[in-house]
Amino acid sequence: MLLAELVWPPGTPRAGRSIPVYANVIRHPRGLVLFDTGVGEGSREVDDEWHPTLHPFDEALAGLGHRRSEVIGIVVCHLHFDHCGQNSLFPGVPIYAQRAEYAATRQKDYTVPAWVDFPGARYELLDGDAEPWPGVHVLSTPGHTPGHQSVLVDTDGGGVLLTGQAVYDLAEYEGGAPLDSEDPVYARSVERLRSLKPRRVYVSHDERVGGAAPDRRASP
Template sequence: MYPIRRLDLGFFVRPASETGGTEPRVEPVLAYLVQRPEGLLLFDTGIGAGEPETEAHYRPVRRPLPEALAAVGVSVADIDLVVNCHLHFDHCGGNPLLAGVPVVVQATELAAARAGGHTIDALVDFPAADYRVLDGEAEVWPGVWVLPTPGHTEGHQSLLVERPGGRSALLAGQAYDSASEYGRAALARRAALDGVAPPLPSYPAWLDRVERFAPHRVLFAHDLALWERLG
């Protein structure tokens, strides 16, 4: 089997104004280390150093990327490829530590990051940054697919990892904030395909492409829970 290891890179406090409720919510920041015959792929890199306004707004608590990698017996120097789901500061914060390592990103996302007001500029164009820019879907390694999953940002992408025995995994990043939200969208799609009469909830078109791979598990950037296929 090709292992996927979840890395704890800290947490932040999402204010009540962004949760849709009356209280703030503490959210984990998770990255994923994917081991393949081609090498080690890192999906997201943690929380970057923010501007004072960003720090006060989200109150992040960081776990350094080298420490998180060392906990699973890996060093920064061992990483062969980086895929960021998007370039907000809590997903690409460790990228400058990986100077010279190819970083896979959607053209739309990189353009937004360079336009300003999207993220922290120093986390995007750092010395020896090596972007591999995509315009849509791509198989970056055999059985490892980058799939566009726009919504949170226009250039958001997820990573589909095929595994022996057909038990593939989708690293969804922030395509959805939680496993339950993803599950509701997957059920809305199922209801529509089963011919249930409207009205029904909407779901993103990219779920149709994801379902061609029929992932067994879906994992998220800000939720310790996971979605698992029944049966």
């Protein structure tokens, strides 16, 4: 579901262009699991730098036929302001993040601290891969941030991959060059996700939804 649009600030590779911010809803037999919660409200710094247009969370969820009370857990791909911004709508609900990611939020200007730590916040900190609910696989994919993670969901038709920002857009997942990283750790995470050959691929900042990864050994 689309939760926000941002505008790339001046001086960045895509200055002036719009960036969509998506979150995903996993319909698990036990209840709804969210992958990310988008951008929050009330940060002067974010408003001045990124000019967000917000889509109300409850309306986005209602558009999929759901409500907040059905949410049993949240997985955040990382804790930058545009992925955890509405965590505070869910006091008491377990939020799964990597321990390294949570530690990174102590750095200055890493995120909006009040959107990470709020009254009733309940973080479940992970050290690597985990399966918090049967069939919901949290995969450690560091690179964009030290504790980035992605999710692979088992479905009847095969795996559905939620990359988060392990790649910036679907073209990158499909083999394009990364936007802003030549880090080998980042590249290894991307290769790991490609090797899963999921039947569907969702990327946080891309409206396009992908299918199976191309087999790079096959001739065109």
